[in-house]
Amino acid sequence: MTKIENIRKWIKNKAGVSPIIAIILMVAITVVLAATIYVWVSGMGKGGTSAPSLSAAADNVNHRLVVSQADKGLTWDKVKISWTASSGTPTLTLHLINGTTRSISTNGGYVSSVADPISGGDYIDVSGTAGTTVTITLTYGPTNTNWGTWTIYL
Numbered sequence: 001m002t003k004i005e006n007i008r009k010w011i012k013n014k015a016g017v018s019p020i021i022a023i024i025l026m027v028a029i030t031v032v033l034a035a036t037i038y039v040w041v042s043g044m045g046k047g048g049t050s051a052p053s054l055s056a057a058a059d060n061v062n063h064r065l066v067v068s069q070a071d072k073g074l075t076w077d078k079v080k081i082s083w084t085a086s087s088g089t090p091t092l093t094l095h096l097i098n099g100t101t102r103s104i105s106t107n108g109g110y111v112s113s114v115a116d117p118i119s120g121g122d123y124i125d126v127s128g129t130a131g132t133t134v135t136i137t138l139t140y141g142p143t144n145t146n147w148g149t150w151t152i153y154l
Contacts, residue, residue: 051145070118082108090128097121
């Protein structure tokens with residue numbers, strides 16, 4: 001017997017994987033690969049849901065919370081305002097730089113049902129009993145992101 005005949009005999013006597021097992025393995029690999037690609041692709045194209053920025057400062061001389069900066073496109077109808085007072089119930093009024101005023105009547109609710117743009121210089125006027133401490137919290141409603149808490153002394 002020659003070397004070539006030995007190799008042919010050796011190859012001929014080799015048993016492979018059963019065709020049924022081979023099909024099951026191919027299907028399993030395909031399913032795992034498809035699931036991996038689906039998870040990877042479904043995560044693409046989704047933007048982050050970060051909140052726009054807003055900064056404000058307490059003006060205790062004039063008893064107001066003044067917006068110093070807000071991202072372009074941010075509107076008051078997306079802002080929730082909540083407050084606590086050391087005594088009584090304060091009156092809060094939103095004043096926009098365009099001269100519009102809006103009453104803030106719901107504690108923990110949206111500031112306005114109208115999509116008024118937020119601008120630097122807009123302010124929330126606080127009035128109530130002298131000696132009262134009012135703590136105001138502004139939250140971006142869609143993501144429930146807290147922008148901050150400020151204290152106004154009446």
